[in-house]
Amino acid sequence: MNSRSNCALDLLDVSHAYGDLTAVDHVSLHVNEGEVICLLGPSGCGKSTILRLAAGLEALQQGRVAMQDRMVADGGLGQSLPPELRGVGLVFQDFALFPHLTVARNVAFGLGRMEAGARAARIAEVLDQVDMADYAGAYPHALSGGQQQRIALARALAPQPAILLLDEPFSGLDARLREQIRDDTLHVLKRSRTATLMVTHDPEEAMFMADRIYLMQAGRVVQSGSPDAIYHRPVNPFVARFFTATNDLGGVVQGGAVQSPLGLLPAPGHADGAAVQILIRPESIHLVAAGGGDTNSRIVPAIVEEVRFLGSSKLLVVRLESGENRSLTLRVRHAGRHLPELGSQILLQLDPADALIFPEGREGGDLYRRASTEIRALSAG
Numbered sequence: 001m002n003s004r005s006n007c008a009l010d011l012l013d014v015s016h017a018y019g020d021l022t023a024v025d026h027v028s029l030h031v032n033e034g035e036v037i038c039l040l041g042p043s044g045c046g047k048s049t050i051l052r053l054a055a056g057l058e059a060l061q062q063g064r065v066a067m068q069d070r071m072v073a074d075g076g077l078g079q080s081l082p083p084e085l086r087g088v089g090l091v092f093q094d095f096a097l098f099p100h101l102t103v104a105r106n107v108a109f110g111l112g113r114m115e116a117g118a119r120a121a122r123i124a125e126v127l128d129q130v131d132m133a134d135y136a137g138a139y140p141h142a143l144s145g146g147q148q149q150r151i152a153l154a155r156a157l158a159p160q161p162a163i164l165l166l167d168e169p170f171s172g173l174d175a176r177l178r179e180q181i182r183d184d185t186l187h188v189l190k191r192s193r194t195a196t197l198m199v200t201h202d203p204e205e206a207m208f209m210a211d212r213i214y215l216m217q218a219g220r221v222v223q224s225g226s227p228d229a230i231y232h233r234p235v236n237p238f239v240a241r242f243f244t245a246t247n248d249l250g251g252v253v254q255g256g257a258v259q260s261p262l263g264l265l266p267a268p269g270h271a272d273g274a275a276v277q278i279l280i281r282p283e284s285i286h287l288v289a290a291g292g293g294d295t296n297s298r299i300v301p302a303i304v305e306e307v308r309f310l311g312s313s314k315l316l317v318v319r320l321e322s323g324e325n326r327s328l329t330l331r332v333r334h335a336g337r338h339l340p341e342l343g344s345q346i347l348l349q350l351d352p353a354d355a356l357i358f359p360e361g362r363e364g365g366d367l368y369r370r371a372s373t374e375i376r377a378l379s380a381g
Ligand code: ADP
Pocket: 018, 021, 023, 041, 042, 043, 044, 045, 046, 047, 048, 049, 050
């Protein structure tokens, strides 16, 4: 049963080590009632460990875990409420349905002791919620992957958990099915107003599902916020690159701006003379028609060297044609229907506000230098 508390889950300064390996490093996060929160990050950054600590499947070493304002684990005091008393619902990547039980009995498993009529009513209600009312008597092996995922979700939702914990719940599904199931799942979670913490390594999935994202790197939260804020205002190059590959350039700030091959870019907050990294997303560079475009920013001619289809959009590799940056290679994402021909000349324009500018040498610097060396090598080739 939900209390009036506004906070379904609260992790306070949680750290966790496996032997010498620090898997989770001073992480604090909260999930409010009705919110869907994604823990996002590359494989091995500590996401699943956080989920297991929240569920009580892993003993808490340091920090505190509270649910609906009730302390459920305190690393300092060595106190911990067992998982079955925490009121959490769990869905794992492999769904973990019992093969010898029908769908209805799988769902009933989460309900514990309950009067028979109420139990049957709750099973029917939750199967209806996930659109599986006709499958109560079926066995898991007779269901598709997507249907099994819905049953796993129904089983986790049946006891009305204080919080639902999902660990890569869609990664076992094929790509076409995944989009639909993600959409359906989000509707179920929002309709039932179930507070949810979901682990994923897929940035598109996180942006689609989450009210807020916690982006992790090597055990730490590097940025948290709405998908829009994290995508458009990344705090460092690692965050920026986690969502899309970027064109990586460099420059030196003069008079509050930095000169780039695509024009002068404002660099507020960076001192004159400071070396900066300029990250430009492929979709931030636009193709413009001759005589068109925004007259306030530079229009740069380029030659199309490669075209790759990405479904609704195309990725172009283009080589700049003029000026001191002649022969610089850039990646451009083009959503228009018109497909430029290989070897043809096109005109490019960047909205200066879309360039991401960071101090040179900021976190992820080694990675940056490697990537930009590769791009420079490409440009020189
Ligand atoms: P993620 O979910 O982001 O992939 P995990 O939380 O599973 O990351 O793992 C974080 C780090 O801890 C990884 O380096 C992983 O190899 C390690 N790790 C996870 N579980 C264990 C364990 N039971 N014993 C030892 N090391 C572990």
